[in-house]
Amino acid sequence: SAKAHDPGRFHFFEQEMEVELLRMQSLKADLAKALPKHQFETVYQPILSLRDNSVRGFETLIRWRHPERGMVPPDEFIPVIEETGAIADIGGWVLDEALRSAGNWPDRISVAVNLSPCQFRGEGLQHTVRAALAKSGVAPPRLELEITESVLLQGSERNLALLHSLRNMGVKIALDDFGVGYSSLSYLRTFPFTRVKIDRSFVKGIDANPQSIAIVKSVVDIAAAMGMQVTAEGIETRQEFDCIRTLGCDAVQGFFIGRPTARGTELAALEKVDADMIWRATGDSRLP
Ligand code: C2E
Ligand code: MG
Ligand code: MG
Numbered sequence: 537s538a539k540a541h542d543p544g545r546f547h548f549f550e551q552e553m554e555v556e557l558l559r560m561q562s563l564k565a566d567l568a569k570a571l572p573k574h575q576f577e578t579v580y581q582p583i584l585s586l587r588d589n590s591v592r593g594f595e596t597l598i599r600w601r602h603p604e605r606g607m608v609p610p611d612e613f614i615p616v617i618e619e620t621g622a623i624a625d626i627g628g629w630v631l632d633e634a635l636r637s638a639g640n641w642p643d644r645i646s647v648a649v650n651l652s653p654c655q656f657r658g659e660g661l662q663h664t665v666r667a668a669l670a671k672s673g674v675a676p677p678r679l680e681l682e683i684t685e686s687v688l689l690q691g692s693e694r695n696l697a698l699l700h701s702l703r704n705m706g707v708k709i710a711l712d713d714f715g716v717g718y719s720s721l722s723y724l725r726t727f728p729f730t731r732v733k734i735d736r737s738f739v740k741g742i743d744a745n746p747q748s749i750a751i752v753k754s755v756v757d758i759a760a761a762m763g764m765q766v767t768a769e770g771i772e773t774r775q776e777f778d779c780i781r782t783l784g785c786d787a788v789q790g791f792f793i794g795r796p797t798a799r800g801t802e803l804a805a806l807e808k809v810d811a812d813m814i815w816r817a818t819g820d821s822r823l824p
């Protein structure tokens with residue numbers, strides 16, 4: 537192409553790659569120190585039950601507060617710590633934080649924690665989960681582990697046994713980001729999920745999209761037939777909320793219901809969402 541024959545242009549690309557390489561190296565170096573330097577935080581996003589219009593739990597989301605870069609989103613650093621192997625320690629820390637938080641909540645409120653593929657590869661997951669539960673005193677059924685299809689792509693037999701042993705401990709397992717990967721339906725048949733979380737891409741603009749409505753309806757039907765519950769993720773507008781409510785999902789999550797909130801402010805967020813829902817049910821006009 538023209539670009540390849542322009543030596544100046546090529547040099548520019550080379551420089552750009554070098555800058556990117558250096559950026560990645562310093563990111564890795566900073567990440568290696570982030571845990572001991574207490575730069576990670578957990579935030580909690582409320583999950584609303586549509587059965588009784590009250591908060592049924594929170595999803596734990598990690599945040600990295602970098603001294604110069606500011607808040608680095610997980611999509612930017614999780615893949616890096618997965619590569620370096622640091623995810624095991626950091627994932628264990630998130631689990632401890634999440635369960636420590638849940639220890640301060642009413643017993644009916646559950647806590648969801650995202651797991652990385654790497655946390656599945658080692659032998660330690662069962663032990664980590666059991667130890668974290670024991671330390672916190674939180675009852676196992678209040679803990680929901682969220683995994684994506686990518687976790688299950690390899691080593692199916694082993695993963696199946698691992699999921700069953702977690703289920704036998706009483707822990708719940710959700711299939712996250714459902715619908716955007718491969719072979720979703722066969723995973724539903726194979727693995728003992730208790731919940732399916734429908735990816736935000738099917739929720740966005742659903743009120744004006746008959747195809748998305750059909751897909752969500754079908755997922756709700758399939759999940760019901762298999763005894764699984766369904767959460768719709770990423771609800772941002774009243775229109776999406778009103779539409780999803782008619783489709784039979786058990787629970788919803790998204791900025792319209794509540795944004796992730798700092799550790800220690802979850803109970804205030806819970807009360808606010810519950811109050812909003814009462815106004816909504818009674819047709820009060822004080823709502824967003
Ligand atoms: P996820 O588990 O699917 O989490 C939902 C993501 O969607 C979160 O982004 C959340 O802030 C965002 N979100 C929630 N409601 C809305 C909405 O209404 N609109 C939009 N546009 N977004 C919404 P976040 O916190 O940036 O996390 C991104 C992903 O990073 C998560 O996706 C999860 O896969 C991963 N992640 C986050 N925390 C952890 C963790 O502690 N461990 C692991 N392994 N992965 C994590
Ligand atoms: Mg999740
Ligand atoms: Mg998700």
Ligand code: MG
Nearest residue numbers: 684712713735
């Ligand atoms: Mg995701």
